[in-house]
Amino acid sequence: MQHRVGDMDEKADFDPSQDPQVERIISKLAYSPSTSDDEQVASLFPGFRFDVRLVAGITPIEKDGPLDFFVDRPKGMRGWIVNLTVDGTGQVFEGDQEFTVGPGDLLLFPPEAAHFYGRAQGAEKWWHRWIYFQPRAFWKPWLDWGTRIDGVHLLRHRDEGKFSELFRLFVEVEGWSQRHDALSLDLAFNRLEHILLSCARLARDARNSPEVVDERVLAACAMISKDLARPIGVREVADHVCLSPSRLSSLFRKYMGTGVVQWRDAQRVQYAMQLLRISGVPIKSLSQMVGYDDPLYFSRVFRRHTGMSPRHFRERHTEILPLQQGEADVNETI
16 A cells, blocks of 8 residues: 655746756665555555645656555545656556556546556656645536546546646645645635636537536525525525436536535535635534534534544644644544
8 A cells, every 4th residue: 555745946947857856855765665654654654644734746666675565445535546657657447447647647536536556667766746635625626537447537638738737736735735724725726717617618628518507506605605605495495506406416417416405514514624724713602603502413514524533624724723622633644
């Protein structure tokens, strides 16, 4: 089982094959070719724990090097992983489903999709940049690239200009994500959003069949997002966009991949995550700010979406105020 690493270089004309981050990682691995407490290399080895925050880096696999093994996660992970091959050739899966990826190719692993990948036989190396993330609710339409192999999305794109642009964005995501403060994390998510939008557009162009989200679904999303704290039912939203509740629910699932209430809850959780990172508002008050009168129910919804309690999330992602007492904690492992 393998994982990942991080750093940022902001040169516009950066050559991916000369990434200085690779040299730093290889030097550290040469000094201690095993799992390390060093954040730059710990994520590249089995057993590294990923939480809900975005994590990014580069894995420079060299033939016969300490990272030259296949990642094998039959049950996948809780979050998503987007992967850009920088140099060399990688192999994904075995047998009938086996395929290889080269520079410019992108992979997108949804939650619970099986992971089995490593350096392709006969290749001297496989360097790939990666981002592990929990998507924001409104990203759903951008996470279907069309081409799937055993649940994994594949996007082949060898345009040099687009490759360089995506590479720079991957580097910037990594750099901002390592700074740990709330605004830097938002900047990292901003760059990731750019990556996913670009990939969705490339996938659409490759299919040559653009699909436009129904305007009534977009209007429903706008109504819900305008005031997340206000109690609102599916019927009220449906009346607002001149649809029956059943028709709205059907269209919503078609274009957003989830139900109206589930999408609203995901939006509320995203808002709550932001408030937890940047404020010391007591969780009881915060639950009301995002639309839940019952703090215990809010905590259950939050845990269902993130895998941890609001208290534990705040503990991991902010240094603002002492945490509220009396809330259950979770020891999350992936």
